[in-house]
Amino acid sequence: MTLFIQTIANGLLLGGLYVALAIGFALAFGVLDVVDFAVGQWVMLGGFIGYFLWKWTGIDPFLLLPAVFVLFGGAGYLLAPLIMRVRTSRYARPELMVLAFTFGIALIMRGGALTAWGFNTRSISTGLGGVTLQGGGIALPGLRVAAFGFALAAVGLFFLILYRTRFGLAVRAVAQNKQSARLMGIDVERVSALVYALYAGLTGMVGVLMAAIYSVTPEVGVRYTLFAFFVVVLAGMGSIAGVLIAGFVLGVLEALTAVYVSGTLTFLVVFAVLYLSLILFPQGLARRGRS
Amino acid sequence: MTWAHVRRGLALAGLLVLLSLPFWVNAYILRIATGIFLWAGLACAWNIVGGYAGYISFGHSAFFGIGAYAAGILMGERFGLPFAGALVVGVAAAGVIAALIGWPTLRLRGAYFAIATWAFAEMVLQLANVLRITGGTAGLTLPPLLDERLFYFLMLGGAVLTYGLCFVLLERSRFGYRLKAIRDNEIAAETLGIDTTRVKLQAFVLSAAITAAFGAIYAYWITFINPTSVLAGDITDQMVVMALLGGLGHLWGPAIGAASMYLVNRLFWSLWGNTTAYIVVLGVVIALVVLFLPDGLVSLWPRTRRLQVLRALGPHPQQERPTVAEEQR
Numbered sequence: 001m002t003l004f005i006q007t008i009a010n011g012l013l014l015g016g017l018y019v020a021l022a023i024g025f026a027l028a029f030g031v032l033d034v035v036d037f038a039v040g041q042w043v044m045l046g047g048f049i050g051y052f053l054w055k056w057t058g059i060d061p062f063l064l065l066p067a068v069f070v071l072f073g074g075a076g077y078l079l080a081p082l083i084m085r086v087r088t089s090r091y092a093r094p095e096l097m098v099l100a101f102t103f104g105i106a107l108i109m110r111g112g113a114l115t116a117w118g119f120n121t122r123s124i125s126t127g128l129g130g131v132t133l134q135g136g137g138i139a140l141p142g143l144r145v146a147a148f149g150f151a152l153a154a155v156g157l158f159f160l161i162l163y164r165t166r167f168g169l170a171v172r173a174v175a176q177n178k179q180s181a182r183l184m185g186i187d188v189e190r191v192s193a194l195v196y197a198l199y200a201g202l203t204g205m206v207g208v209l210m211a212a213i214y215s216v217t218p219e220v221g222v223r224y225t226l227f228a229f230f231v232v233v234l235a236g237m238g239s240i241a242g243v244l245i246a247g248f249v250l251g252v253l254e255a256l257t258a259v260y261v262s263g264t265l266t267f268l269v270v271f272a273v274l275y276l277s278l279i280l281f282p283q284g285l286a287r288r289g290r291s
Numbered sequence: 292m293t294w295a296h297v298r299r300g301l302a303l304a305g306l307l308v309l310l311s312l313p314f315w316v317n318a319y320i321l322r323i324a325t326g327i328f329l330w331a332g333l334a335c336a337w338n339i340v341g342g343y344a345g346y347i348s349f350g351h352s353a354f355f356g357i358g359a360y361a362a363g364i365l366m367g368e369r370f371g372l373p374f375a376g377a378l379v380v381g382v383a384a385a386g387v388i389a390a391l392i393g394w395p396t397l398r399l400r401g402a403y404f405a406i407a408t409w410a411f412a413e414m415v416l417q418l419a420n421v422l423r424i425t426g427g428t429a430g431l432t433l434p435p436l437l438d439e440r441l442f443y444f445l446m447l448g449g450a451v452l453t454y455g456l457c458f459v460l461l462e463r464s465r466f467g468y469r470l471k472a473i474r475d476n477e478i479a480a481e482t483l484g485i486d487t488t489r490v491k492l493q494a495f496v497l498s499a500a501i502t503a504a505f506g507a508i509y510a511y512w513i514t515f516i517n518p519t520s521v522l523a524g525d526i527t528d529q530m531v532v533m534a535l536l537g538g539l540g541h542l543w544g545p546a547i548g549a550a551s552m553y554l555v556n557r558l559f560w561s562l563w564g565n566t567t568a569y570i571v572v573l574g575v576v577i578a579l580v581v582l583f584l585p586d587g588l589v590s591l592w593p594r595t596r597r598l599q600v601l602r603a604l605g606p607h608p609q610q611e612r613p614t615v616a617e618e619q620r
Contacts, residue, residue: 035402035405035406082578082582085582086581086582089585091585092475092585093345093474095401095402096345096347096401097581097585098581099347099401099402099405100347100531100535100577100581101577101578101581101582103349103528103531103577104573104574104575104576104577104578104581105574105578106574107528107570107571107573107574107577108571108574108575108578109574110570110574111567111568111569111570111571111572111573111574112571114567114570115567115568115570115571222524226410226413229406229410233403233406237402237403264420264421265417265421267413267417268414268417268418268421271410271411271413271414271417272410272414274406274410275407275410275411275414278396278399278403278406278407278410279395279396279398279399279407282398282399282403
């Protein structure tokens with residue numbers, strides 16, 4: 001029983017990170033109408049940039065997170081106009097062309113990381129590495145708890161921006177109806193670019209946390225793309241609230257599979273559930289089109 | 292002498308050059324030519340679903356791997372089948388699996404279809420990693436047959452058959468018109484009485500079967516397969532890039548794209564001995580083609596039929612698109 005509770009706790013701690021990973025992705029989908037195949041590559045790059053910043057400055061990675069956010073936000077802001085251009089082009093099937101486009105971006109990121117840094121594994125260590133929280137028969141690594149707390153704080157801030165600011169109102173308006181939003185005087189291109197920047201920054205920060213908890217290689221990106229897809233598909237594409245639940249479902253599912261079935265089968269199970277939920281509940285478990 | 296005569300003469304000369312190639316070029320160039328035909332066939336197979344039906348599949352590596360593993364398993368010591376038998380079984384297996392997978396998956400559209408096929412391919416990859424019959428991560432070794440000429444002719448034959456079949460089915464038959472109608476407007480196609488589910492499924496099965504056939508030949512050619520070499524996403528990546536670069540939904544596009552990308556691949560290999568930088572090239576090519584040449588290299592040829600023309604009849608992109616829930620159905 002202790003093992004079970006421990007497993008669930010581990011899963012929930014991981015789940016918080018998956019929520020942070022997928023929430024920006026879900027918003028970017030809602031606003032830009034783009035499924036970004038590069039989502040996991042942002043996580044991977046976040047891990048590497050965090051690693052090099054940490055090596056270079058010697059500052060604890062947790063304190064470097066704002067810098068990573070700014071860097072990745074800037075990169076996202078610069079990339080967004082290109083994505084918007086493809087998405088709104090007059091050419092046949094723009095929604096498929098943009099899919100191919102982000103797929104190409106993902107290949108550039110992965111190939112670039114492989115070329116620059118090779119196949120070696122790198123890991124970030126923080127001051128929290130040795131701390132463990134004990135209680136009720138279970139042990140929680142301090143690092144994971146801190147990462148969980150940080151992820152929740154970031155998600156909370158994200159919701160505050162989305163539901164309590166004028167900018168958030170504009171974002172939600174664009175997600176609902178671009179043409180009407182434009183008529184209300186909203187600069188749709190700028191809002192979209194900012195949303196993409198927000199998403200890239202948030203995802204980059206998650207990458208640093210993931211690299212601190214596990215480690216980072218150029219090949220991990222694909223895995224995080226899968227996780228982000230899993231969460232948003234389960235939540236229902238475009239549903240921001242559903243992401244909160246689906247992220248934890250993924251964390252717990254992964255932890256349970258690793259402990260009770262086999263660590264090598266984790267991906268098989270996650271992919272199988274992703275596939276089945278796409279087939280069985282194409283609108284997501286929340287049964288909502290978009291928020 | 293008319294233009295038609297000249298064209299016929301050129302085609303005949305080209306065919307003669309291709310048929311005689313193994314007898315006057317060295318082994319290195321022959322291997323490159325073999326590779327070009329392999330990828331030209333694969334890109335054409337992907338194009339049936341991706342270009343003609345407008346369903347972007349990120350899962351074709353699964354069918355390539357199924358073909359390769361069918362050859363690997365059946366030609367191994369346990370079964371000892373001849374290559375032809377293994378090829379037939381592999382193609383049939385891929386066709387059946389494609390039908391089973393395609394039936395539910397083809398109801399999804401756009402990105403959902405792409406994600407679902409991707410998840411399926413990764414599932415197959417993970418399965419091959421843990422199953423005993425596939426040899427796990429260690430892979431399988433096939434009985435070696437070191438006859439480069441034979442493999443050249445096999446790949447050439449496969450490619451010629453593939454393009455011939457695609458020409459007849461996609462450019463000269465009702466089936467092709469139906470597929471294009473689905474790509475351009477699925478709802479309109481359905482109102483015209485096209486059984487879209489059936490046509491899409493036929494295209495998907497055809498595409499998967501061709502991919503598996505090339506997988507089987509490839510396995511026999513390379514003689515060693517493991518999950519990363521025949522099931523990894525890199526294979527799908529290349530098929531997508533080649534079809535996109537050449538020209539989506541165009542018969543000869545994939546062949547042009549495959550030839551150019553494969554030559555770039557070999558160039559990178561011979562210059563730097565690694566192919567990680569090649570992944571970057573794949574990505575850059577996709578991005579540039581999507582941004583500046585969405586009809587691919589074939590559109591550089593004057594008077595090429597373009598998807599853009601068909602687009603003019605479709606809805607304007609600025610109009611409100613159907614909601615996600617509507618697109619789902």
